[in-house]
Amino acid sequence: MGGAVIGRDGVLSQARRALDEGRPVLLEGPAGIGKTAVHRCLLDAAARDGWLLLCCAPTEVERALPFAALADVLAPIADRVAELSPPQRTALAGVLLSAEVTEPVDERAVGAATRALLEAAAADPERPRVLVGVDDAPWLDPPSERALRFALRRVVPRVAVLVTARSEGPRATPAPLGLDHGATGVLLERLAVGPLGVGALHHVLRAATGATLPRPLLVRLAEESGGNPLLAIELARAVLRLPHRPDPGADLPAAPSLRQLVADRLAALPAPTRHAIRLAALSGVPTLDGLARAGVAAADLDAAEEAGLVVVAGEEVAFAHPVYAAAVRADVPSGVRRRLHRLLADTAQDPDERARQLARCVSAPAPEAAAEIAAAGARQQARGAPEIAAGLYDTAARLAPPGTVAEHARWRLAAAQCRYDSGDYAAARTAAEQAAEELTGPARGEALLLRAVIGWSADESPEKVMAAAERALAAALPGTTLAGRIHAHLGMFEDAPDLARRHAEHAAALLAGSPDDRPVYAAALLLLFFNEVRAGLTARTELLERALAAEGEEPSWLAGTVPAIWWRSLDEHDRARARLHRMLDRAVVRGDEPSQHELLCHLGETELLAGRWADAAEHIAAARELGEQYGADSAGVEWLEGLLLAYRGRVDEAARIADSGLRRADELGDRWRRRIHAQLAGYAALTGGRLPDAARHYGLLAATVDELGLVEPLAQRFEPDWLEACVGAGDLATAETVLERLAVRHRRLARPWTTLGLARGRVLLDGALGRDTSGALVELAAARAAVPADVLPLDRARCLLVAGVAYRRLRRRREARDALTIAAAEFDALGAASLAARARAEVERTGRRVAPRQLTGTELEVARLAAAGRTNRVIADTLFISPKTVEANLARVYRKLGVTSRAELGATMARGAGVEE
The missing domain is CATH 1.25.40 (Serine Threonine Protein Phosphatase 5, Tetratricopeptide repeat)
Known part of the structure; x- marks a missing residue:
């Protein structure tokens, strides 16, 4: 229940539980928050469960139509009107328009008739429950409202009630239909439909607009809309109409209707008030004291507060909705805007606020302003706001005088790094490429290294990533720590273990004496250890211990998962799990979503091997959700999903994932993709009984591994399954070769x-x-x-x-x-x-021997699945037999056990009948 409405699982489960218990439910929230979507989802779930739905969704226009809503509610049970007394039948004839009405409708009779019909419906043994649903109850026409108020207070809890109503602010308003009075009021479940989070809005906006927005922009939209999905959709549409995505810190466009609304309100305000709220809108956190320093009197805000644009509480000045502020800012002419920003910069006491204002009013090179803005960028970066920091660094670089080459380079690189840290890979890629074009020497090497890292994270081809890293190495001075860091990254990017090992050796040598590079030095040691093992050399665990000692409390993202991969390869799942959870906790604290995604994937793989498949499913689902939000490569998640499906016996779905992954691997020339999806394809074919196909896929995997010089592929354990496939396919010569290959791996490790x-x-x-x-x-x-x-x-x-x-x-x-x-x-x-x-x-x-009333193995398996409620199609798919075979087996099961229905079969199976002792 609740799967059709994104981000509302908690409200849905609470509401359904209350309805099941006979308690009326009131869904409250502001316009556009999603009450109707939740209401419809609950109705759909109730309908699937066989409930009788009596519903209406009145509108403002229909409020002038007497009994329009009640007619909708009663229409599904109108055939029961004949069972009512004559006065009630007459009263409802006017409501349902079932006969010509010549006398005024008796509203009391309508109320009584409504109650009688609801009670009769609730007593029907063919229906488990009756649910009256009213969406947007305040728009009920008054006669319908009075009749339903009368009836519902008398039939609850025998009849379930689900109502939505708009509410503004935290103060509770009276519930519609008198649901908060008397015995009904005691039972009433009031549920606030609150703002959606970023994750839920991601799905809502993608469904509404067809576009996948970058994570930083999603966060901005969530903030600007207050989590209101309707408002967020309008804002997203306005953003998508722009020729370019707005820069971090730039205003999002206000929806045209809202802008016009605010413009109309502004036009009616006195000039001092318009000036005051413009300053408030341009301020970061407007306060009476801050506005007073800019020459605004508190009384100047009175008219705006009366108009509902702002709220003054103590010293704080807040707009009634963030979009109002954006609309005010959009209405300020550019020249006036610069003067107001200058005024706010000159009167600001907070250095970050002053820097923000300077960034908006200074246009010519200004070394002091550039330094102030860059310092603010560093503070925002440290506080975990990289998207804001990126804009400040860009402005600082733009305002840096021509002679300040070092500062300009540092700020350009910091801006690109911040965009990468925020998860906006497209913007980060562009920024890094522009920096590489502008800069020279080591700074150019830094920019190209960042470009390679971005490509690695953003699912670019290995060739592009390696090309950028090698260009970075060419730009760096030999023997420097920059060259060491680039070698470390090349050790990560390179798939061939011998080449990767050489890069790791160079990195470890160049970074050994650099205290500022200890995390990367530790990563170089880990990569050296890892690739020596992959190359078939004896595992030097002392390298692993040195690396763990060097990394301290904060493992580098570059190779921090290597210890967990190693322990997992040894089947020491507890150690791997503990390491991954520790790293995940730190990544969550930092807001490092790319690392969270990678760690969730590793946890999913670890739990798959450990047999904790429910835990694995949770980690994999969380990785998919996060990856979709910020645009991560989905190959690893899809592979894990496919493995879980194959393990659970859903081999056709797993095979489809594997085939798609192999096609994509061929398109990209990506040997890592080819390896993981060949392994999945092999296992799916093996489990599905397609043994020659399985042998072929495992052969492709082995060839890819050998082509790379990957003697010990720690994360891939495929030889036992390859051997089984070869035996099943009759290729015993290859099976003997595979057994020896496995024996060599076993002797080595x-x-x-x-x-x-x-x-x-x-x-x-x-x-x-x-x-x-x-x-x-x-x-x-x-x-x-x-x-x-x-x-x-x-x-x-x-x-x-x-x-x-x-x-x-x-x-x-x-x-x-x-x-x-x-x-x-x-x-x-x-x-x-x-x-x-x-x-x-x-x-x-x-x-x-099987006694006549005992079930054969196939019959027993079919019986168990049927007793558990599985359909014939699901049973057929699970057991890899045809639906007709399922039907034939079920017929024999019924005959042997003397049952005639699945309900009887369930009871009989629960007693253990048909099972050999």
Whole structure:
């Protein structure tokens, strides 16, 4: 419930709970806040649950039409009018226009008839509940309002009531329809439909305008609109009509209707008041004291306050709505605006306010003003407002005299960095490229390095990213710390481990003695450790320890996840999880959304391997939401979503994600995308029974890994599944090669997953080659016993599945049944539906006798899913059988268990019928 309305889950759940309990619900909020959307969502949910809906949505025009709203409410139950007494039938004839009315309508009879109809509807056993819904109740025509007021206060709680009404300000107004009086008032649930946050507005605006706006602009729109979706939509449309997106700190355009409204109010005000509110609108935080220093008397604001434009509370002067201030500013001529900004700058006491005003009135080069503005930019950057800081730095650079080369370069770079920090990658890319064109020497190297970092974060092709970084290295002086930082980044960007390792070695050597570069030095050590392992060298854990000691409390984004990747590759999920959560908490405090996105993806991957799929789903969903808001690359999130779907048995959906990812990888020439989506495609095909396809995809993955010189791809563990696919496809020669490849990985770096994978692979290969599998089965049992149950639950269950099949082929039926039954239970616990079904099907193949009333494995699985409420189509998709096969199995289940409906089947299955003891 509530999925159709963005950002309203809390209100929806509270409202539905109250309605279920028979309590009337009043949704309140200002015009445009989204009350009607919530109201409709609740109605739709009630309709899906079979409730009888009696609704109306009156308008201002209809307020003059007697009983128009009541007629809408009663129309679905008009056929019950015949059951009423004659006076009530006569009264409602005029309401429903069902007969010619020659006498005046008796409103008391209408009220009584309305009550009688509602009571009759509520007593209907075919309907679970009756819901009366009134959207925008204040526009009810008076006769309808009186009839509903009379009836509802007498039928609650037998009839549910859902009403919306406009409200302004925190003070509670009387509830419509008398819902706050008497016994009904005691039950009334008043719910405020409040402002939407940035995340919810992102979805609303994208749906309304078809455009995805940058995160900083979304934040501005949320602030300017007060979270009001209707107002935010109008503001967004006005922004999208502009030839260029507004710069940070620049006013957003006011909606034309609002601008005209404010202009009309301004025209009626005296000249001193117009001057006063112009100054207030141009001020950052207007106060009576600040305006007084600019020559404004408190009395000058009286007329504006009476007009509803501003509110004066103590010393503070606030506009009644932010858009009013923007409209006032838009009405100020440019020359007048500059003079007013100069006045405010000269009278401001706060240095940030003075700098903000100077930025708007100084146009010629001015070293002192530039320094003041840049200092304000640094303060805003430190306070976590990079989008504001970017505009201040740009202005400072523009006002810097020609001789101040160093300051100009520093401020240009700071502006570009701030735009990157704010998540506006497009603007950051443009700013970095312009800086690179303007600057020379090391400053140009810094700009090009930033350009490479932006490209890395914004899903540019690896070639573009590497080209920018290499140009940066060419611009830097050899042997400098700048060159060291660029080498560190190249160590991150480079996918080939040998090249990446050499860059990391250079970076570590150049940054070792630089106290200002300790985080990047720590990152260089991590990258050196990481890429030595990837290149197949022995893991130098002392490098990892040195890096962790050097980074202190704040890991660099550059390689901060390397320790977690390493621990995850060792299946030390607790250590990886703790590291990632610590970094995520810090990223949230900093407002570093790109890092949050990356860390959520890593947490999702960690929990997938750990078998905590519900936690993984939450992290993946949060990463998708965040990534959509600021434009992150979605490849990693889609891959994780696909893996989760494949693990849960929804292999067709997973395969579609993999195919799309592989196509995109080919378009971009992106080998990382190709690797992750080839792995997903392989697993989806393997789980779906398309074994030759699975073998082909894993072969592509292996070729890509080998092409890169990636001897130890820590994050990818594909050989056990590749071997299984080859065995199933009959390619035993390749299967033997894959087993040896896995053995080499295990000898180089033994881990729980390689231990289990080797043991499982040997059982599969020995069985396929016709060898005696007894010894391999003993090894498999020992491997499974050596790995704790909570470390790799999916891998452990798959080992049992393979063991059960092998035992069956050896005619060790009891051991086969035991292994397969436990495997099915472990798959069930994880939520791996298709593997659980396969394990149960293998149990059936062990050849045990099935009594006439006992269900076969397939019948039992179909029965369980049907008893859980799944449709035939869902059962077919889950078990990889056709809907007709589902129907045939259900018919046999009904016959064997002596039931005739799914309700009876559910009760029978709950008692354990049809299951072999």
